Structure formats: structure tokens, C-alpha cells
Amino acid sequence: MRKALALRGHPLRTAALGAAVLLALVVAALMVAVALDPYRLVSAEFTRERIAAGLSRAEVEASGHRWVYAYSDDAPPGAPTVVMVHGFTGSKENWYPVAQRLRGRYRLRVPDLPGWGESERRPGEDYGFVAQSARLEAFVRTLSPQAPVVLLGHSMGGGIVALTAARHPRDVARVGLFDAAGVRFRDNVFGAEVLAGKNPFGVTDDSSLQRYLDTVYHVQAAKPRIPWPASRGLIERRRRDAGFEQSVLDRIGRGAERFLPGEEAASIHQPVLLLWCRQDAVIDPSALALYAERMPQAAQVMLEGCGHMSIMERPDAVADAIKALIDTPPGSTKR
Template identity: 70%
Template sequence: MASRAKVAAATLVAAVVGVGLGVAYDPYLLVRAQFERQRLNAGLAEGEVSASGHRWTYSVANGAPRGAPTIVMIHGFTGSKENWYPLADQLRGRYRLLIPDLPGWGESERKADTDYGFVAQSERVADFIRKMSPNKPVVLLGHSMGGGIAALVAARHPELVAKVGLLNAAGVRFKDNQFGLDVLAGKNPFGVDDAASLQRYIDTVFHRQAAKPWIPWPASRGLIAMRKRDAAFEQAVLERIGRSDEALLPGEEATRIRQPALLLWCRQDVVIDSSALDLYAQRIPQARKVLLDECGHMSLMERPQQVADAVKDLVAASTPTR
């Protein structure tokens, strides 16, 4: 018995030392461990696929009833598939969920000197849908930058998109706020290069204190280092989606969206002002409008239950005959 206890103790010590060495080598390991826990809680598996000349990583929930709708979720600027996990947890078991890292972001492939703006990414998302849901239109959800991408896919490829949901979506000239003015001035308001700017980033995208993620040291060190490495890439993408001639293209082409649609915002969004909801609604008159209170830019993480209810209503909406 004493011998087994010694072995168990030694194994535990070795495991703790191993984790400690791993974190010392890669402080971002703690962040990834938290993402892994959320993924498992949401019942999601991992996958990879090649589409549009890129290697994509994605999370998938296949445990829905046969014939259930497929929902594809597209994340925003500086985001990743993990942003959708709280919402996926609310929707598990009802639908087939496909949640990719967009090319260039997260764990998906990034190529040097490649366009990752609205138009280019919308064509890549269209290819991803063709590959992952052949001959079956999907419900397409997009958040922030991903909302602008989703609007273009729904407008340009209606055969691929049965219904579309735009959450805190970019792509229209909303009421001036500090974030928008900084983007137009050539800055990256989401830029992170030290602990103070990391906290500013979190405070900008989240409204409710209780919803803000806690990122302890040394995980914060790893996240800061990653964002510093990505600074040039982020600036290049922001140049395309925030300051180029395609910055307002999603809103302009939204007039071509005929599918049932959802427009969902948070009243306290200081990134993309909630005035954008009505601007999109003018272009998509059939859309259902949902304005949530006491949440900021990350509606899908701050209010996952309310967002899930709105998504369920969207899925249940009847599709008009053409």
C-alpha cells in the first residue's frame, strides 16, 4: 500500500512538473486548456479540411437528429471559433454545428501577402460551406467582421444560405464612436502589446464585469506575446475591412438578401454602435430585430441564452417561396 502511495505521489508530482514546464515554455497553454474545456462541455469535436486553398480547423457538433439544420458560425476580427462555444453549448443536440477558424485566424492556415478582407473571406466561406454541407443550404451566423462576411455570402450565394443571422455586424457606417474614429484614423483599437492594452481590449469588447474573462499570469503573458506577433496581420486586415473601398460593401449588398434574417445587437456595444442594427434593417426589411440590454460587443458570449433563443426563432422561421 505504501509503495502504491509513493508511486501515485510521484506520478502527481511528475504531472505537475510537466504542466509547469509546459506553461513555462508556452504560457498560452493555459488559455488553450480553458478553450478545450469549453469545447468538451459544448459536445464539440475537432476537424480539419482543405477549402479555397487553405487548411481550415473547425469544431463540429454532429449529435443532432437526422435531417437537422446545419448552422455555420463565423467569428469576428481578432476572434476565433472558441468565441462561439458558449452559444454552441446552448444549442447542442438541436442542430449540426460547424464553427471554423477563418483562414488567417486561430489555428487555420495563414499565408503571407494574402487578402483576408470581406470579399476574399466571403468567397472562402462559400467554398467551406460547399465542402462541408454539399447540396444542403445552411443557417449562416456571423459576428462583427464575420457578420460582414456572412452578409456577402448570403447576398452573393443564396443557394448556399437558407437563413442568415448578423450579430453586432460590421459593414455599415454606424453612428460615430471612438472605436470607429480610431479605425478611420489608421489605428487598431484592438491592438495588444502589454498588460494595460490587454485589459483595455477586454473592457472594450465586454460590457458586463461578470462576463469579462479572467486571464491570469502567465496565460496573459502568452496571449500578449501572440497578439504582438499578430499586430502587422491585424493591421493589414483592418485596412481592408475598415478603411478600404470594401469597408461598407456588406451593407450595400445586403439589399440583395432575401432569406429570413436575424439582426442582433447589444445596446452597450462600443465597438459597432447599435445604430448599425437599423441601418442593416433598412436594407433587409424582412429581418427580425433583436436589441439586448446590458451587454457589449460580445453578445454571443455575454448573453448566450438570449442569443440562442433568437437563433432558434430564426431556424424556425418559414422560408418564402421564390
């Protein structure tokens, strides 16, 4: 009996009880936080993906905006800096599968464009091709003031990259355009809806979220699984962003600057990679040939069995194409 009483006050038992109580409080606090903002689950998954890709997180002020970007400096001395730019409704996380395959070979910078993801958005600002191109140039100069970078862009990001490379050739050594917007491609359902004033990527409920995923992905296994309540958080976030998304589409999809990237691409003389997926239902694959007409030096890669999200559906093939772009001497025969 005395021994049992003695154990009740034993320091180890007291510490264990304290740890259990603390854990219970932490779990309860997390449950409350998720209930108040289920998007925290999405953010937590993004953090997990960044760490798994071997990337760190940083912030920088450039062009009057706070940028958040993922990065890796795990590369040989003198390795080129590669900047990866996401597309419409996208974020830096879209590039993580490719970045993971390039880490250790190049210095990597993967930003959220201003207005998107974790980067700053300012009411009333212009976030179209031209304005974002100027901001991207400032970001590049801030992070790589001594040497030009390899600039890669997906979808809307491709249009932004094309303008940046054309207007600021001293800052951009090589260019990669992946399923890039900015030219008058062959008519498809997506383009018709944009011209009709709609947002084909709009998300307001579970069914429109599934439609969005089905539109941008062709490979079923590549589609992200978004279980409840994370799906609720993502839907609520996209609802709040609906007005912003429409304002961007007004410029890049329906406005006077929508074909400007393709028009100015003729001024791009750096080595270029053009990569598309044959089953892209957003930016029709005919866009590759239209860009190639303006940049005869471009290497052209058409992948089979993938949709608009080439960088997530076929990261091995995309990474290999990027390595060829960077490592092939200028003037070599294009593929």
C-alpha cells in the same frame, strides 16, 4: 523487522513509488512547457470550454487553407446545419456559449476563420471581407454539399456572412448578423481610431489587454478572467499578431471594401436575423437600422444591458433569437 523489510520490496509499494515519480515528472514537464509557452494555458482552457459545450474538434481543407472547427452532430435526422463565424481578433470559442444552447437541436459547425485561431494563416494573403467570403463559401460547400446552411456571423464575421449570403444564395438558407460590421454606422471612438490608422483592439501589455476587454464587453461578469501566466501568453500572442491585425483592418475598416457587405445586403432575400446590443461600443447600434433598410424581411432584435459581445454576454437571448430565425416559416411576420 523481517516484516518491515518485506514491505519495502512489496509490489504495491513499488508501484506507488513509481506512479509518484511519474506524476512528478509529468508535473515538471508541464511546468517547463508552460514556462516556455504560457499560451498553452489559454489553449487548455479553450479545450475545456469546447468539451463543456459538448463539441468535438475537426480539421478540413477548403479554399487552399487548413480550417480547424468545433462541431456537433447531436441533432434529429434532417436538422439544419448552423455555421457560426467569429469576428475580428476573435475565434470559434466566442460562439461556444450559444453553441451549447443549440446543441441537440441543430447540426453545428463553428470554425476558426483562416488567419485566426487554430486555422491556417499564409504570409501575404488577403484576409479581408471579399477574400474570406469566398473561403467561407468553399468551407460551407465542403461540409454541407447537399443542403444550404444557416449562416451566422458576429462583428467582422457578420460582414463576411452578409457577402457570402448575397453572392451564394443557393448555399445559404437563413442569415444571422450579430453586431455586424460592413455599414457606415454613427461615429464613435472605436471607428475614429480605426480611420486614424490605429488598432483599437491592439494588445501589447496588461493595461491594453484590460482596455480591450472593457471595450468589447459591457457586462462585468461576462469578461473572461485571464490570470497570470496565461495573460502573459495571450499578450505575447497578440503582440506577434499586431501586423496581421493591422493588415486586416486596412481592408475591412479603412479600405475600399469596408462598406461592401452593407451595399450587397440588398441582394439577400433569405430570412434574416439582425441582433445588436444597445451598449455596443464597437459597432454602433445604428448599424442595425442601416442593414434593415437593405433587408426589409429581417427580424430585428435589440438587447439591453450588453455590449459588442452579445453572443457571450447574452447567450440565452441570442440562442432564442436563432431558434426563432430557423423555426419560423419564411414569410411570417417579423418581430
